[in-house]
Amino acid sequence: MNALSTRMIVINDTTLRDGEQTAGVAFADEEKLSIARALDNAGVPEMEIGIPAMGAREVELIRAIVGLNLKARTMVWARMCEPDLIAGAACGADTVHLSVPVSDIQIGRKLGRDRDWVLDAIRHHVQFGRTLGSRISVGFEDASRADPGFLIRAAEAAQNAGAVRVRYADTLGVLDPFSTFERIAQLRAAVDLDIEMHAHDDLGLATANTLAAVRAGATHASATVNGLGERAGNAPLEEVVMALRHVHGLECGVATDTLPRISALVAKASGRPVAAGKSIVGDAVFTHESGIHVDGLLKDPRNYEGFDPAELGRSHSTVLGKHSGSHAVQHGYEQIGIELQQSDADELLGRIRQHVSATKRTPGREDLLRFYREALAVGLSEAGV
DSSP, X not given: OOGGGGSOOEEEEOTTTTGGGSTTOOOOHHHHHHHHHHHHHTTOOEEEOOOGGXXXXXXXXXXXXXXXXXXXXXXXXXXXXXXXXXXHHTTTOSEEEEEEEOSHHHIIIIIOOOHHHHHHHXXXXXXXXXXXXXXXXXXXXXXXXXOHXXXXXXXXXXXXXXXXXXXXXXXXXXXXXXXXXXHHHHHHHHOOSEEEEEEBOTTSOHXXXXXXXXXXXXXXXXXXXXXXXXXXXXXXXXXXXXXXXHHHOOOOSOOGGGHHHHHHXXXXXXTOOOOTTOTTTSTTTTEEOOHHHHHHHHHOGGGTOSSOGGGGTOXXXXXXXXXXXXXXXXXXXXXXXXXXXXXXXXXXXXXXXHHHHHHSSOOOHHHHHHHHHHHHHHHHHHTTO
16 A cells, blocks of 8 residues: 555645735635635635735635635635734634745845844744634745755744644745655654645646655645646646545545536636646546547547546547547447448548648537538449449
């Protein structure tokens, strides 16, 4: 058995916080409530639901989400300062997440401070948050560009002050899975806290880095539906959940057959359509055209499907196109009630390829019937009938 399979990994969905920080995205109140309900019904165990410091309107909406009495635990995001902490504590969420830069460039150029100030801030604000009755998570912004030794000191400060978790944020998405594994393993060896991986996708590695962090000992994985988030976005929820299952043998308690519906809900609310080829939830990811693939698929779906689309409440389909073979053509015509001989399939394949090249679309039922009638008429003519 995979040693990882005995561990429980907690998905922390941040669609309603970091996902909404996608440039140009703003969820309506009812959309946020609907997304929260959908994620909760799917079994997502934790959600980061907003930023109280944005003002009274945001606080009201956060309280409305908390008031849904979800099964999922809730978290709010705050900067590491007392006003944010007080506002967060007043929202009723299960956890207040306090974020602070830990890379020298952000400590100096963004905060105008030094490392000692960061350590003192962590100690003070975690302890202050506990006096307010809050469960505190500490977020290390730009952790991937921080000095590893200083990062461990910051994590130890958080643990000693009473934080329950630290978040390792690859804020600029600059890590690869190998360096991610090394850094999380080093952090895991230094502290007993829960560790959350928060990966950004600037280099297209957010999901891979999240898996590497889990293998190295991370207990929580941050994700967003459809990979929404700043710039290139975050690790997509649907990818992380399915990859943890099929790569690491880990279940997260999320009902995977709900993922396409949640994806569609968030795509509509965000105004960000999902690409047809988007892994897991794209419309075309279980559609096959290549002749070799379709032939193998018809013999046994396992030849060309790494997992059963039924896990997502979906099924595979085949289309006819430039790369189809004669077996696929015969199968396609069987679907509309016409049995073809091999020679007929070869003739019709040529017509199908011409159609696709000219129109840039796959042929529909009426197209196939027309090709068949045309081929039949040519055959009769050549026979002198």
